[in-house]
Amino acid sequence: MTIRIKIPKANGQQKRIRGLPRDPVLRAAVVVFLILAVSFTVVFSYNYVKYDRIIERRFRTPVFSNSAKIYALPRTVHDGEKIEAKEIAVDLRRASYSDAAHTDKDAQSPLGSFRLVSDGIDVTPGPESYHSPESAHISVQDGVVSHITSKGNDLSGYELEPQLVTALFDAEQRSKRQLVKYNDIPPVMVQAVLAIEDRRFFEHSGVNFFRMAEAAWIDLVRGRHEQGGSTITMQLSRGFFLSPEKTVKRKLVEMLIAEELEQKFTKQQIFEFYANWVDLGQRGSFAISGFAEASKAYFNKDLKDITLPEAALLAGLIQRPSYLSPYRHPERALERRNVVLEAMVDTHAITREQAEKAKATPLKLAPPNVEASDAPYFVDMVRDQLIGRFNEQELNGESYRIYTTLDPDLQKAAAQSVEMGIKLVDEQVKKLRTKKVKVGKKIETQVEPGPQAQVALVALDPHTGAVLALVGGRDYGWSQLNHAVAKRPTGSIFKPFVYAAAMNTAIDGSTAVITPASTVTDEPSSFAYGDQIYEPRNYKEEYHGEVTLRYALAMSLNNATVKVAEEVGYDKVADVARSAGIISVKATPAMALGSYDASPVDMAGAYTSFANNGVRLSPILLRSVRNAKGDVLANYSTDQRQVLDPRIAYVMTNMMEGVINNGLGYTAVRLRGFTQPAAGKTGSSHDGWFAGYTSNLLCIVWVGYDDYSDLRLSGAMTAAPIWTEFMKKAADLPQYADMHEFSQPSGVVDVQLDKITNRLATPACPDDYTSAFIAGTEPHETCDEQTGVRGFFSHLFNGGEKAPMPINGDPNAQKKKGFFGKVAGLFKDDKTTQPAAKPPDNTQSAPH
Helix, strand or coil: CCCCCCCCCCCCCCCCCCCCCCCHHHHHHHHHHHHHHHHHHHHHHHHHHHHHHHHHHHHHCCCCCCCCEEECCCCEEECCCECCHHHHHHHHHHCCCEECCCCCHHHCCCCEEEEEECCEEEEEECCCCCCCCCCEEEEEECCEEEEEEECCEEECEEECCCCEEEECCCCCCCEEECCCCHHHCCHHHHHHHHHHHCCCCCCCCCCCHHHHHHHHHHHHHHCCCCCCCCCHHHHHHHHHHCCCCCCHHHHHHHHHHHHHHHHHCCHHHHHHHHHHHCEEEEECCEEEECHHHHHHHHHCCCHHHCCHHHHHHHHHHCCCCCCCCCCCCHHHHHHHHHHHHHHHHHCCCCCHHHHHHHHCCCCCCCCCCCHHHHCHHHHHHHHHHHHCCCCHHHHHHCCCEEEECCCHHHHHHHHHHHHHHHHHHHHHHHHHHEEEEEECCEEEEEECCCCCCEEEEEEECCCCCEEEEEECCCCCCCCCCCHHHCCEECHHHHHHHHHHHHHHHHCCCCCCCCCCCCEEEECCCCEEECCEEECCCCHHHCECEEEEHHHHHHCCCHHHHHHHHHHHCHHHHHHHHHHCCCCCCCCCHHHHHCCCEECHHHHHHHHHHHHCCCEEECCECEEEEECCCCCEEEECCCCEEECCCHHHHHHHHHHHHHHHHCCCHHHHHHCCCCCCCCEEEEEECCCEEEEEECCCCEEEEEEECCCCCCCCCCHHHHHHHHHHHHHHHHHCCHHHCCCCCCCCCCCEEEEEEECCCCCECCCCCCCEEEEEEECCCCCCCECCCCCHHHHHHHHHCHHHCCCCCCCCCCCCCCCECCCCCCCCCEEECCCCEEECCCCCCCCCCCCC
16 A cells, blocks of 8 residues: 655745744844743752752751850858849859849749849759759848858858850860850840841841842942942851852852742841851950850950940941951941941931930940950860860860869959069060160160060969969960960079978988078089089179078078078979979979979969968869759869978968068069068079969969070069069959968967077067077077177177177178178069168067
């Protein structure tokens, strides 16, 4: 069978495709449009799915990594303390306690709550409190705590909840943030941000096309880029997912991600992300992330307590946080704050009157010294100790609570004292470096270049070893090197360990018993050790002849000290020092003058041997580590070691009281206004040191250069003023105000000695001083016997009458150059001469 197929003819014309226009130009345009539309749809769909997956991955885990929280030492309220109930409430509120009178029962803080009542305040720790959940009532009458009760029992003191110091920072990013929920952000903060950054935030779907068009038109008219059209959601998109490069492609992707975020999250969630993410400047070496952290950094307050002008300031910083820094550029920050306030008036968030009142408010910023609040060097040490025991991801990821020994009030005092003291050091260094040089025919004054002095301060409780305050340098933002743990030659603050070994002869069975009244000859000497010769020298080659050990320590006489070490035995001195924690020492003559290295923290621990009845305590920074629920994971305590007999420790304390009351420390301590009972020692090598303590506080200060060059200034001129300023501030704090006389153990006697003969004083010898001795080793001969040293000097001065300025026993005595010397009222440190004129002390007690 044959099949025929008839093919129709086109008649010279191609049949038109259904739906396309007849015009070939229009037809081509439609085809191009369809191709572009399909391509756009494919590209858009690809990118939509791509970034959808990226967003899913980013938000599958917590948006912001958790961080461990570091807490301070709990503040203790004592019976009889001057404090108002409202002040206690402020402390508890800062510790995240809720006010039971203004908080629903279901919304109470798990840490605890408080309630102000007519006669004081009720405190109720919660299940996650640092303390056991036992409530207490603190009665306050006329601004004084009248009594404290808990479970019907009277208490002498009550520990409040520890306050948050800071979060444990991310080691790589070096940023700090405190996470906050949207409902915890005060409305004034939200209103300020929306007024200046995104007024239609709650209306648009992620991209404000009208605002973008307006910004583009203004930029086009003015010929430069001035306006920003990014919404809060777009800023968040850029910050979370994109690089900062400015290209059309990045802008389109930014808009796409913003639209997707708006579909996945509520407006409140997006603003919460933004509030915790936004960059608001720098504090020290840390980036400030989020409004809550910024509130603490700039105003030292919780975000919930922020005021209108403060909220406007933070909102204004978003634009350019470094350029608008209120610390470096207060005028710019103030101007920008006022712009935000005007914007808030435009959006009807505030009234014109409120804006004008806020504009009239000056900038009230927290002290710029990061040491005062964040204690970064202390936190670095805490972190290093924790990483040795815990995994860093575990610490931060599980939001561990780290309870430390830091006292915020004392840390603030330390930071302020260092800030003040290092300025004085800079002034003295500048004077040393200022020279007059001849340039051509003119004489010009020039300041020689040189390194900048660094500083460290360590303060601890001498009876617990708890490090209460620590400053590791003059500026953490400039250098994170922690000088508090840097090893340096200890200089003359090592000398008390030489004299402690000498005092030990009173109880260790030595044939020759050495006491504070024993004498040693201070003169140029050579000391052989092995095949080496050691020849120490006193400052300006000034020597004092025969002096007591008490005087030699008070005036820090080098040759006399090495002779004491030689007589006692270098090995015995080294044993005492190593037992106290100065492990680098070697039994050599140079050891006696502090030639071996130790850090300020090491020396703080070593000096507890004197301040704590002979028991050495290792410095500690940590008290407890707990999980987010408050369960204890680890507790910490100090190591204890008996280094000295309590009697020896007290005698040494008494001798070091002489350093401050009559010796080289007098000018730097007493004349600067610190009057509480204290013991201490100046020190100078290439660096300046001061080590001192009261009955309840021990502090070490070091000043020097990082390159080990000679400071050319003594410890009395550099470190001691910082120590004094710190102790004065500490004495003003209620918890340290009780700086009483040192407790004398049994087996020690106080004896009044004649300043000339160093024998027992009688009415015939009224010019006397008091010194402590191990019972049985005190002098027994009286001063009115005309033999020995007194007879010699009586003839030397005024034909046998009493000398007005004797050389033995009294640090205010004359000094000798060679054998004879002129009477002088100048005090000399290890390296410098300091004038001082101490009034006579007529308050000494009678001998026991």
